[in-house]
Amino acid sequence: MIFREVEDRDLVGKARRGDVEAYNRLVSRWEKRLYNYLLKLVGDREDALDLTQEVFLKAYQALKKLEDPSRFAPWLYRIAHNEAYSLLRRRRPEEELDEIAPPWAASRLLPAETALAVAAALRRLPEEQREAVVLKIYEGFKFEEIASILDCPVSTVKSRVYAALDRLKEALAPIRTRGEAG
Amino acid sequence: MSCGQIDWKGYVLGEISHPERKAAEAHAAACSPCREELERLRLTQGLLQSLAEEEIPQRIAFVSDKVLAPSWWARLWQSGPRLGFASAAMLAAAILVHAWVRPPVAIQPPAPDQAAIEAIVEREVARRLDEALARAAAAWEAQEAERRAKLLREVREEFEIRRREERAQIEQAFEVLHKRLNVMHLASAWRAEER
Numbered sequence: 001m002i003f004r005e006v007e008d009r010d011l012v013g014k015a016r017r018g019d020v021e022a023y024n025r026l027v028s029r030w031e032k033r034l035y036n037y038l039l040k041l042v043g044d045r046e047d048a049l050d051l052t053q054e055v056f057l058k059a060y061q062a063l064k065k066l067e068d069p070s071r072f073a074p075w076l077y078r079i080a081h082n083e084a085y086s087l088l089r090r091r092r093p094e095e096e097l098d099e100i101a102p103p104w105a106a107s108r109l110l111p112a113e114t115a116l117a118v119a120a121a122l123r124r125l126p127e128e129q130r131e132a133v134v135l136k137i138y139e140g141f142k143f144e145e146i147a148s149i150l151d152c153p154v155s156t157v158k159s160r161v162y163a164a165l166d167r168l169k170e171a172l173a174p175i176r177t178r179g180e181a182g
Numbered sequence: 183m184s185c186g187q188i189d190w191k192g193y194v195l196g197e198i199s200h201p202e203r204k205a206a207e208a209h210a211a212a213c214s215p216c217r218e219e220l221e222r223l224r225l226t227q228g229l230l231q232s233l234a235e236e237e238i239p240q241r242i243a244f245v246s247d248k249v250l251a252p253s254w255w256a257r258l259w260q261s262g263p264r265l266g267f268a269s270a271a272m273l274a275a276a277i278l279v280h281a282w283v284r285p286p287v288a289i290q291p292p293a294p295d296q297a298a299i300e301a302i303v304e305r306e307v308a309r310r311l312d313e314a315l316a317r318a319a320a321a322w323e324a325q326e327a328e329r330r331a332k333l334l335r336e337v338r339e340e341f342e343i344r345r346r347e348e349r350a351q352i353e354q355a356f357e358v359l360h361k362r363l364n365v366m367h368l369a370s371a372w373r374a375e376e377r
Contacts, residue, residue: 027242035238049239056242118229137230162191169226
């Protein structure tokens with residue numbers, strides 16, 4: 001993953017000094033990825049969009065509390081993680097998440113049935129494992145960065161990602177087999 | 183290096199060091215089960231990464247957007263010696279408000295109300311009539327007062343004239359009576375001498 005640490009750090013510094021345009025550039029840089037991360041966590045486009053907006057607003061308001069400006073991205077994802085789990089805790093009693101087809105199931109890059117299977121396999125993961133694998137596979141963070149985002153030890157992150165990979169490997173085995181056969 | 187010593191998930195995820203990667207690749211070249219495990223992991227990772235990222239449905243409101251942009255006073259408040267500035271600003275605002283506040287100008291006149299207009303006209307006519315009557319009454323009273331005063335002055339003057347005339351008549355009568363008494367007294371004296 002390319003972090004563009006210098007650029008993020010510089011932009012954070014400028015934004016802290018009141019340069020609104022610098023923060024706008026940070027938003028432009030991270031909004032799509034943050035939205036997709038939140039979408040994979042909460043499974044609803046509208047919620048993901050609202051959360052993305054909320055995360056950038058909270059981040060702007062708390063920008064001066066960021067101790068290390070070069071770690072803007074993990075800090076931003078930490079805020080997003082907290083917001084997403086607040087939403088999931090509120091809605092959990094009302095939904096059976098495993099029964100809901102995720103919105104990214106209809107990806108045009110894969111045949112529909114394959115996309116459905118991959119999305120369903122992700123959805124069936126425990127929330128902690130799903131988030132860990134999303135941060136690793138889709139967002140490209142290092143284990144140390146994920147640990148700071150989730151506020152847990154690196155060993156915990158590693159075990160969650162590895163356990164998730166084992167589950168996904170088993171769940172997606174029929175697709176791999178069919179693909180290999182085809 | 184044995185199969186159990188190699189972290190294939192860490193290899194696929196890029197979480198092992200360069201020397202460890204080299205050692206793992208050398209092992210896989212000679213170990214069929216490890217090659218199969220590595221292939222399964224790569225395919226799994228490939229399937230996961232094949233899910234495309236979605237475009238964000240709408241752009242996130244930037245902090246320069248109106249809804250999020252800090253107001254001019256907020257930016258001023260967050261800059262410099264804020265307390266001093268705030269005090270000066272409040273004082274200036276108070277002076278300006280005191281000097282320039284005017285009653286608000288009605289942007290749109292209220293819709294005409296015929297009954298209300300008639301009531302206003304009636305009240306105005308009644309008010310002017312009352313004023314005219316009051317003025318007439320006051321003028322009449324003034325004229326009457328003046329007439330009474332003039333009459334009183336005339337009565338007093340006539341009374342004074344009559345009083346003076348009567349006094350003169352009385353004085354004249356006393357003088358005549360006094361002269362008659364003197365005459366009588368002289369006559370009486372003359373008669374006594376003659377005797």
